[in-house]
Amino acid sequence: MSATPIQTEVLIIGAGPVGLFQVFQLGLHEISAHVIDAHTQIGGQCSALYPDKFIYDIPGIPRITAQQLVDQLHTQIAPFHTPIHLGECVRSLKVVANGFEVTTNTGTLYSARCVVIAAGVGAFVHKELPLAELKPIRNKQTQVFHTLPDAVELEDKEIVIYGANENAVNVAIKASNHPSSQGRVTLIYRRDKLDIDDSVQDQLDKTLKTGHLKFKVAQITSIQERKGVLTHLMLTDSQGEQTLINCDYLIESLGLSPKLGPLLEWELQMERKALIVSPETFSTSINGIYAVGDINTYPGKRKLLLSGFHEATLAANAVAAKLTGQVSTPLEYTSASTRIHKLLGVWRGV
Numbered sequence: 001m002s003a004t005p006i007q008t009e010v011l012i013i014g015a016g017p018v019g020l021f022q023v024f025q026l027g028l029h030e031i032s033a034h035v036i037d038a039h040t041q042i043g044g045q046c047s048a049l050y051p052d053k054f055i056y057d058i059p060g061i062p063r064i065t066a067q068q069l070v071d072q073l074h075t076q077i078a079p080f081h082t083p084i085h086l087g088e089c090v091r092s093l094k095v096v097a098n099g100f101e102v103t104t105n106t107g108t109l110y111s112a113r114c115v116v117i118a119a120g121v122g123a124f125v126h127k128e129l130p131l132a133e134l135k136p137i138r139n140k141q142t143q144v145f146h147t148l149p150d151a152v153e154l155e156d157k158e159i160v161i162y163g164a165n166e167n168a169v170n171v172a173i174k175a176s177n178h179p180s181s182q183g184r185v186t187l188i189y190r191r192d193k194l195d196i197d198d199s200v201q202d203q204l205d206k207t208l209k210t211g212h213l214k215f216k217v218a219q220i221t222s223i224q225e226r227k228g229v230l231t232h233l234m235l236t237d238s239q240g241e242q243t244l245i246n247c248d249y250l251i252e253s254l255g256l257s258p259k260l261g262p263l264l265e266w267e268l269q270m271e272r273k274a275l276i277v278s279p280e281t282f283s284t285s286i287n288g289i290y291a292v293g294d295i296n297t298y299p300g301k302r303k304l305l306l307s308g309f310h311e312a313t314l315a316a317n318a319v320a321a322k323l324t325g326q327v328s329t330p331l332e333y334t335s336a337s338t339r340i341h342k343l344l345g346v347w348r349g350v
C-alpha cells in the first residue's frame with residue numbers, strides 16, 4: 001500500500017460519461033477531484049460497449065457517436081486538470097474522522113472528504129477462459145494477455161489468440177505481420193462467424209490467404225505447462241475431436257463484463273444492486289458518499305445519460321454545500337458568470 005495517501009476533496013469512482021461530467025460540475029464549484037476507473041480507458045459503457053453507435057437523445061445534439069460524446073466530455077473537463085487513474089479497481093472504503101479512505105487493487109490509498117460513486121453497471125473487467133489451471137500462469141503476466149504487449153519477444157514463439165471480436169482479429173493480423181512470427185500465429189474461436197464488420201473480415205481473409213495466420217474453429221479445453229510455463233493448448237472441435245498445439249503466448253480477447261464487486265459490501269443501502277439515493281442531493285445512506293448515473297436508484301429512475309448528467313449537477317451542488325457548510329450554493333449561469341469564464345479559460349474581459 002502507498003505510504004502517503006493521495007489527498008483530494010472528492011474521489012469519483014468511475015470514469016464513465018457521468019463520472020466525467022461529475023468532474024465538470026465539481027470543477028464549476030472549484031472543488032478538486034481525482035477519478036479512478038478499473039478499465040484502462042475512460043468512457044464506461046459508451047466506450048467499452050457501443051463506441052460507434054449513434055446516440056440521438058442528448059439535448060441539442062441531434063446525433064453523436066458514443067465515443068465522440070466521451071471525447072467531448074473529456075475535452076470539457078480539460079480546464080480542471082483532474083487526475084484520472086485508469087486500471088485501478090476500488091476495493092475497500094473506510095469512514096475516517098474527516099472523510100473517507102479508499103484503497104484500490106494496486107495498493108494505492110486515497111483520502112477524500114467526499115466520495116461520488118459513478119460506477120454504472122460495475123467495473124469493466126476482461127472476460128477470461130474458464131480454465132482454473134490457467135490462473136497461476138495468467139497471474140504472472142508473462143504469457144497470457146488481453147492484447148499482445150509491444151515489449152514481448154516474438155522470435156520463434158507460437159502465438160494463439162482466442163476471441164471473435166475486432167480486438168482479437170486486429171491482434172492476430174498485427175502479430176502475423178511481424179517477420180519473426182509469420183506462420184506461428186493462430187486465431188481460434190468456438191464458431192466460424194466472428195463479431196466483426198465487413199472491412200475487418202476482408203482484412204482477415206486477405207491475411208489468412210498469405211498463410212501467415214491460421215484460423216481454427218475450436219474451444220480451448222485444457223492446457224499443458226512445464227514448471228509453471230505454458231507450453232501447449234488442447235483444442236476440442238464441435239465433433240469432440242482433440243488437437244494439441246504449441247503455445248508461448250495466449251491472448252484472451254473475450255470482451256469485457258461489468259462486475260459490481262466490492263461496492264456490494266460497503267454497507268450502503270441498496271435495492272436490486274443499485275444504491276438508494278435522495279433525488280435532491282444524490283446522497284447515499286452514508287453522509288458524504290453520493291451516487292450518480294446507472295449505479296443509483298430513486299423513484300422514477302431512468303438509466304439514461306441525460307438523467308446521469310442531471311444527477312451529477314445536483315450532487316455537485318450538494319457536495320459544495322457540505323464542504324462549505326452552506327445550505328445551498330448560489331445558482332450561476334455558465335453563459336454569464338465571469339468567475340466560471342475565468343475557470344474555463346474563456347474570459348476575454350479586462
Ligand SMILES: Cc1cc2nc3c(=O)[nH]c(=O)nc-3n(C[C@H](O)[C@H](O)[C@H](O)COP(=O)(O)OP(=O)(O)OC[C@H]3O[C@@H](n4cnc5c(N)ncnc54)[C@H](O)[C@@H]3O)c2cc1C
Nearest residue numbers: 014016018038044045090119120121122123124293294305
Ligand atoms: C448498447 C447501449 C446503448 C445505449 N444507448 C443509450 C442512448 O442512446 N441514450 C442514453 O441516454 N443511454 C444509452 N445507454 C445507457 C448509457 O450508456 C448509460 O446510462 C451510461 O453509460 C451510464 O453512465 P455511468 O457513468 O453511470 O456508468 P458506466 O458507463 O457504466 O461507467 C461506469 C464506470 O465505472 C467503472 N467502475 C465501476 N466499478 C468500479 C470500481 N469498483 N473501481 C473502479 N472503477 C469502477 C467502470 O469500469 C466504468 O468505466 C446505452 C447503453 C448501452 C449498453
